[in-house]
Structure formats: C-alpha cells, structure tokens
Amino acid sequence: MIKELHCRKNLRIYYRGNYKLRFVKKQLTLLALFISVIASSQQFQNPLYIPDTLMGKNFQLFISDSSHQFIPGVNTSTMGYNGSYMGPILIFEKNATVNISVVNALNEGTTVHWHGMEVEANVDGGPHNIIDDSSSWFPSFKVRDNAATMWYHSHLHKQTQRQVNMGLAGMIIIRDSSSKQLSIPSEYGKDDFPIILQDKTFDSLGQINNDALLGDTFLINGTLSPYLNTPAQNVRFRLLNASIQRIYNIGFEDNRDFQVIATDNGFLESPVKVNRLMIASGERYEIVADFTNDLSDTLALVNYSSEMGYGFLGGIPGGDVYPSPLNGVDKDLMKLRITAPTANKVDSISTVLTTHVIPSMSSVSRERYKKLGGKAQGGNIIWNINNTSFSMSVINDTVISGSTEIWEIRNSTHFVHPFHIHSGHFFLIENDSMPPTVIESGKKDVILVRPNTTVKFIMEFPDFHDAQIPYMYHCHMLDHEDGGMMAQFIIVDSSYLMSTRFPEANESINVWPNPVDGFVRFEIELADAKWQIHDLKGRLITKGDCRNGVNQIETTKLFSGSYILSISTDKGTSRTRFIKI
Numbered sequence: 001m002i003k004e005l006h007c008r009k010n011l012r013i014y015y016r017g018n019y020k021l022r023f024v025k026k027q028l029t030l031l032a033l034f035i036s037v038i039a040s041s042q043q044f045q046n047p048l049y050i051p052d053t054l055m056g057k058n059f060q061l062f063i064s065d066s067s068h069q070f071i072p073g074v075n076t077s078t079m080g081y082n083g084s085y086m087g088p089i090l091i092f093e094k095n096a097t098v099n100i101s102v103v104n105a106l107n108e109g110t111t112v113h114w115h116g117m118e119v120e121a122n123v124d125g126g127p128h129n130i131i132d133d134s135s136s137w138f139p140s141f142k143v144r145d146n147a148a149t150m151w152y153h154s155h156l157h158k159q160t161q162r163q164v165n166m167g168l169a170g171m172i173i174i175r176d177s178s179s180k181q182l183s184i185p186s187e188y189g190k191d192d193f194p195i196i197l198q199d200k201t202f203d204s205l206g207q208i209n210n211d212a213l214l215g216d217t218f219l220i221n222g223t224l225s226p227y228l229n230t231p232a233q234n235v236r237f238r239l240l241n242a243s244i245q246r247i248y249n250i251g252f253e254d255n256r257d258f259q260v261i262a263t264d265n266g267f268l269e270s271p272v273k274v275n276r277l278m279i280a281s282g283e284r285y286e287i288v289a290d291f292t293n294d295l296s297d298t299l300a301l302v303n304y305s306s307e308m309g310y311g312f313l314g315g316i317p318g319g320d321v322y323p324s325p326l327n328g329v330d331k332d333l334m335k336l337r338i339t340a341p342t343a344n345k346v347d348s349i350s351t352v353l354t355t356h357v358i359p360s361m362s363s364v365s366r367e368r369y370k371k372l373g374g375k376a377q378g379g380n381i382i383w384n385i386n387n388t389s390f391s392m393s394v395i396n397d398t399v400i401s402g403s404t405e406i407w408e409i410r411n412s413t414h415f416v417h418p419f420h421i422h423s424g425h426f427f428l429i430e431n432d433s434m435p436p437t438v439i440e441s442g443k444k445d446v447i448l449v450r451p452n453t454t455v456k457f458i459m460e461f462p463d464f465h466d467a468q469i470p471y472m473y474h475c476h477m478l479d480h481e482d483g484g485m486m487a488q489f490i491i492v493d494s495s496y497l498m499s500t501r502f503p504e505a506n507e508s509i510n511v512w513p514n515p516v517d518g519f520v521r522f523e524i525e526l527a528d529a530k531w532q533i534h535d536l537k538g539r540l541i542t543k544g545d546c547r548n549g550v551n552q553i554e555t556t557k558l559f560s561g562s563y564i565l566s567i568s569t570d571k572g573t574s575r576t577r578f579i580k581i
C-alpha cells in the first residue's frame with residue numbers, strides 16, 4: 001500500500017518530460033522486480049551464503065563502499081570487508097600473534113573492533129582508534145582467548161548503527177588446542193556453520209533503510225530467505241546476532257531439543273539441552289542440533305518472537321518501539337534441507353567441554369554500580385549510563401590492571417538492554433536476585449538486562465595497561481550505543497595510581513586529556529577538595545574548589561608547557577603533571 005502510494009507520487013512529480021518518464025519507468029521496473037523477488041524469496045530458495053575464511057598470522061581487510069545484489073538484479077549500496085557485504089570469517093589460533101592490515105577505502109572514517117577479544121586498548125578498535133578515509137591501520141596482537149566465536153565490526157562513534165547495517169561486520173572463530181581434542185562438529189562449512197542474524201528494511205528502490213531500527217526482512221549471512229543443505233548428523237551452528245536492536249528467540253519448527261555448547265567467549269562446561277534460545281544484539285552462542293533421523297526432510301529454523309514478551313525489542317506484535325511485521329510473531333528464518341551425512345560425522349558430543357576458572361570473591365578489589373537510563377527529549381530518548389550520556393573526552397572509570405571487580409548493572413528503563421564490556425569476559429553471579437542459569441554462567445561479554453532488574457558480574461581485567469586509550473562499555477543495541485548509552489574506562493598500572501592517590505582518603509585520580517589544549521579534566525568522589533595549578537617553578541597559576549564527580553578546568557589561558565595539578569583535602573595532597581600544548 002505504502003509502496004503503491006510512493007509510485008503514484010513519483011509519477012505525478014516526474015510525468016513531465018520523456019527523460020523523467022524513462023526514469024520513472026526504470027524505477028517502476030526495479031520496484032516490480034523487487035516486490036516479486038521479495039515475494040518469491042518467501043520460498044527459501046536462496047542458498048545460504050557461507051563466507052570465505054582467512055587464517056594464518058597475517059590478515060588483510062580492505063574496507064570499501066560497494067554494491068551488493070541481495071535481490072538478483074537490484075544493486076543495493078553497501079559497505080564490506082574484502083567484498084560487497086560483511087566480511088570473511090577470520091580464523092585465529094590461540095597464542096598466535098596476528099598482524100592485521102586494514103585499508104580504509106570508504107569515503108569516511110571507520111574503526112574495526114574485535115568484539116569479545118582480550119586485546120590491548122590501542123588495538124581494540126573502539127571509537128578512539130579511528131582509521132580515516134584513504135588511510136590504513138596495522139594492529140597486531142596476541143590471541144589470548146580460548147576457542148570461541150567472536151566478531152568484528154565498526155565502532156565509529158555515532159556511526160556504528162549505520163556502518164554495521166551497511167555491512168561492516170564479520171565473524172571471528174578462535175581455535176585452541178584443547179578444543180581440537182573435543183568430539184564436536186568442527187569442519188567449517190560442512191558440519192560447522194556461521195549463522196549471522198540480521199534484519200533490515202529495504203526501501204522501494206532496494207536500498208537499505210538505516211533508520212529502520214527493527215527491519216521487516218530477515219537476513220542470515222546477508223542472504224534473504226535462505227536454505228542450507230544440512231547433513232543428516234550432528235551439526236554445529238555459530239549464532240551471532242549482528243542486528244541493530246532485534247532480539248531473536250531461536251528454535252526449530254518441530255520444537256526439538258538442541259544443545260548449547262558455547263556462550264560469547266567460549267565453551268560451557270557441559271552441553272545444555274534446550275528448545276529455545278534467546279540471543280540479543282552482540283551475543284554469540286554455539287549450538288549443536290542432531291539431524292541424524294531427518295534425511296530428505298526440510299526443517300525450519302524459527303524466530304519464536306511471540307514468546308519473548310514485554311520489553312524485548314522485536315517481541316511486541318506490530319508496534320513495539322519501531323514497527324515491523326516481524327515483531328511478536330513466529331517466523332521462519334531459514335529452511336534446512338537435510339542431505340546425506342558427511343564422511344567425518346560426529347556421532348556423540350563430548351559431555352565435558354571445558355572447566356571454568358571463576359575469579360574468587362576474595363580477590364575482588366572494587367565494586368561499581370552502573371544504571372542504564374534514558375531521558376525523553378523532544379520525541380527522542382537520550383540514552384545514558386549513570387545519568388550521563390557518552391562523551392569521547394570523559395574517562396568514566398579507572399581500573400587497575402589485573403584486578404578483579406564486581407559490576408552491578410541496573411536497568412531503570414522499560415526495555416531490555418544488552419550490556420557489553422570491552423577488554424575481556426565476565427562471569428554472571430546474579431540476575432534479578434537469582435543465581436545465573438547454567439547457560440548464563442558461561443563466559444560472557446554481553447548480558448541482557450531485563451527492564452527494572454539488576455545483574456551482577458565478576459570480571460578479572462587483563463594485566464596490560466594504557467592510561468591514554470580507553471575501553472568502552474555500553475548497550476549493544478547499536479542506536480542506544482550511538483545515542484549515548486556508553487561510557488569508557490582506562491586500565492592502568494597500579495603504580496600509575498600510586499602517583500596520583502590521596503594519601504589517606506585512598507581516592508585515585510587521573511587527568512585527561514594529557515597533553516591538553518582546552519579543558520583538563522579529572523574525577524573525584526570526595527567533597528571539600530580544592531585544586532591548584534602551579535608551573536614548574538612553583539608559582540601558583542590558578543585555583544578553585546573541586547566538585548564531587550567530573551571536574552574540568554579551562555587551560556586556554558595557560559602558556560604552553562608543563563604544569564602541576566594538585567588536589568588537596570585536609571587529609572593530604574595529590575599531584576599530577578600535565579602538559580599544555
């Protein structure tokens with residue numbers, strides 16, 4: 001109906017000259033083609049695209065604007081890594097040092113974030129590691145994580161939703177020696193398949209609508225309405241939700257059980273049998289399903305979103321926050337055509353997959369409280385964490401390298417939010433006052449926080465440090481992250497804190513940015529402190545009272561050079577040196 005109106009409007013506007021008429025005709029033909037392909041694509045006739053793999057130690061990613069035929073004959077503008085949409089599967093071996101060469105041939109900046117991986121801040125690919133257009137980035141890091149399914153994607157601040165939706169995402173598979181001993185399907189593309197879940201809305205000309213938070217069409221690995229030839233045996237699916245907002249509730253059409261073998265950052269201790277699995281944006285799960293007795297059958301993988309309920313994005317019929325015909329209804333995602341088994345089929349799945357080493361409570365050095373919230377403003381919601389929207393120039397937290405902390409995340413809104421933290425993984429210890437379920441107790445880097453509930457996790461931070469470049473934590477719904485529900489922390493060496501510690505109040509501070517050419521900032525959690533700035537000759541330049549929280553001091557009137565910022569209470573004084581450019 002809407003599409004029809006759209007055409008008529010076009011006709012009225014363009015029905016003036018022959019040239020324009022031809023243009024309209026072309027548009028109409030495309031539109032007709034588009035509609036008929038969408039209609040026939042309901043038949044699940046498109047073979048699921050299985051991305052190429054790259055492995056070894058040296059990797060090359062070439063990022064460019066492109067055009068992709070999601071619908072045969074219709075060129076859709078896209079972005080891709082080494083191709084027209086999304087990217088190759090990167091296969092990393094644990095303990096290897098990988099060297100990646102990233103060339104940005106887009107007409108805009110981007111970043112490449114290795115989601116879930118424990119890598120140093122300067123190669124994490126967060127919003128601070130910008131790769132300008134026509135330039136390159138050469139991150140190199142050691143693969144410290146155990147076997148897992150991770151992913152990579154754009155993390156350019158305020159552009160993440162658009163760039164990921166245009167195609168800047170791909171899967172990472174980490175392998176390690178102990179997982180190779182396990183009896184689980186692991187032949188890529190034969191009995192071990194990537195399943196990258198997305199939804200999108202294409203406009204009447206077949207172009208991607210980047211404002212559609214919940215799409216009206218599913219894609220798996222970029223394929224519309226796919227089928228997969230699936231061998232009649234145990235098969236592993238690596239599920240990744242790379243959608244803007246949509247949460248999927250996965251099951252098979254006959255409600256059969258399947259086994260969950262891994263969560264975000266690696267194996268569960270033992271497989272867990274379920275017939276439904278909810279997966280939020282940013283999350284990964286590996287599942288194994290048994291098709292041994294299904295030869296020649298066709299079986300649908302279904303999104304049972306009618307069962308999700310209140311507050312789950314994509315779960316409320318029709319309306320939701322963003323309207324889509326896929327919301328709140330059970331719809332097939334893909335058809336599995338069960339074919340002859342492979343030569344090396346895996347008949348029984350290992351019952352012990354790994355052993356988790358959960359950090360002990362006695363090692364916890366700090367607890368933090370984060371509240372996910374939003375404020376209505378002129379018809380929009382401005383998202384925040386602890387009432388503050390993200391700012392690139394504010395460091396919200398300072399974590400000591402190698403330390404263990406408990407984070408308590410409170411969702412004070414009416415929707416679920418998948419909370420994600422960079423730099424490693426955590427173990428959930430509480431979900432809405434209940435102990436975690438077996439699946440929730442796996443290694444995670446994203447946790448879905450339900451409306452008006454609180455989760456608590458314990459996390460051992462990596463033992464590297466960088467006082468300059470922060471890591472992010474944020475909601476992984478891409479519009480929320482772009483919209484301010486994000487904050488950042490630096491991981492510092494404990495000696496760094498020693499030099500800026502209040503002698504008795506035991507409160508650590510750091511200043512940023514440093515060098516500075518504007519506001520120099522620091523954060524304290526103390527009342528009644530005073531700040532002073534001296535030059536290196538000991539002359540007092542300027543002074544003032546501190547506020548509890550983030551303080552900022554204008555430095556534009558200072559001459560270039562080094563200065564000492566001191567923060568004093570009646571308990572003592574802490575000094576930090578900074579440089580004015």
Ligand code: C2O
Nearest residue numbers: 113115282420472
């Ligand atoms: Cu998947 Cu901070 O991101």
Ligand code: CU
Nearest residue numbers: 417475477480
């Ligand atoms: Cu959110």
